[in-house]
Amino acid sequence: MPRENTNDLRAFIAVAQERNFTRAAATLGVSQSALSHTVRQLEDRLGVRLLTRTTRAVAPTEAGQRLLDGIAHHFEEIDAHVEALGALRDSPAGTVRLVSSELGISQLLWPKLLPFLKEHPDINVEITLDNGLNDIVSEGYDAGVRRGEHMARDMISARIGPNLRYIVVGVPEIFDTYPWPEHPRDLAHLPCVNFRLQSSGRNFAWEFQEDGHVLRVKVEGQIAFNNIFLCLEAALAGFGLTYMSVDLAEPHLRAGRLVQVLDAYCPAWDGFHLYYPNRRQASPAFRAVLEALRHRE
Numbered sequence: 644m645p646r647e648n649t650n651d652l653r654a655f656i657a658v659a660q661e662r663n664f665t666r667a668a669a670t671l672g673v674s675q676s677a678l679s680h681t682v683r684q685l686e687d688r689l690g691v692r693l694l695t696r697t698t699r700a701v702a703p704t705e706a707g708q709r710l711l712d713g714i715a716h717h718f719e720e721i722d723a724h725v726e727a728l729g730a731l732r733d734s735p736a737g738t739v740r741l742v743s744s745e746l747g748i749s750q751l752l753w754p755k756l757l758p759f760l761k762e763h764p765d766i767n768v769e770i771t772l773d774n775g776l777n778d779i780v781s782e783g784y785d786a787g788v789r790r791g792e793h794m795a796r797d798m799i800s801a802r803i804g805p806n807l808r809y810i811v812v813g814v815p816e817i818f819d820t821y822p823w824p825e826h827p828r829d830l831a832h833l834p835c836v837n838f839r840l841q842s843s844g845r846n847f848a849w850e851f852q853e854d855g856h857v858l859r860v861k862v863e864g865q866i867a868f869n870n871i872f873l874c875l876e877a878a879l880a881g882f883g884l885t886y887m888s889v890d891l892a893e894p895h896l897r898a899g900r901l902v903q904v905l906d907a908y909c910p911a912w913d914g915f916h917l918y919y920p921n922r923r924q925a926s927p928a929f930r931a932v933l934e935a936l937r938h939r940e
């Protein structure tokens with residue numbers, strides 16, 4: 644393919660990864676109509692349909708997926724090498740794109756990045772809030788944040804926070820009506836505030852440990868959120884028990900607004916890690932961000 648047509652390939656990659664012309668156009672800084680025209684021209688030159696378009700979604704065809712798998716990482720490597728030229732400057736520069744849950748953002752990313760970014764004005768960081776288990780490669784992120792036990796095997800990971808302990812809490816008044824739970828299975832008889840997973844659309848199963856084995860319990864209640872801070876607000880409003888990190892609940896426990904139950908079944912879990920693919924050279928900007936986030940005992 645002529646060298647001047649590599650921009651057409653970049654346009655196709657953006658649409659195939661975003662699976663949306665509007666988002667891809669915003670990423671590339673072009674109009675949606677111009678982007679659609681560029682992709683159609685590429686399909687005409689190749690003589691094969693690369694994308695399936697409907698009123699609701701865009702997805703690669705079999706040929707499109709094969710092309711995406713074959714070329715996307717090469718463009719990533721080109722971009723990384725170009726960005727790595729920033730190492731020749733006095734300080735690293737560039738953009739780092741991260742995706743994380745709201746808990747990871749509020750408790751780790753933002754507190755650590757706030758002083759770092761003030762010291763590195765040439766580094767830009769884009770943070771997307773998403774509670775799903777993201778495919779960071781296909782979605783165009785440099786790295787994501789997950790708990791250690793949820794790491795994908797083909798990713799490099801670096802611990803960025805201490806171990807996490809999740810507990811069950813609720814307002815004391817709940818137990819004027821309902822019995823105090825002695826075992827996680829007793830939660831089936833208590834009102835609970837659920838946390839809904841964006842990736843699957845299902846409610847998160849609360850995780851406990853009994854005799855060294857993980858015990859996952861599904862609970863029921865009147866309300867569910869995909870935001871842990873709203874789960875906390877609902878619990879404080881008396882809608883039921885909820886499951887959250889000790890750090891988030893601690894101020895309310897000290898003030899007596901919440902009480903903790905099932906303490907013996909709530910161990911510490913592996914903390915948050917930054918995970919990222921190992922197939923490309925990391926830019927100086929990314930390496931600097933990684934070092935700023937890395938957990939140190």
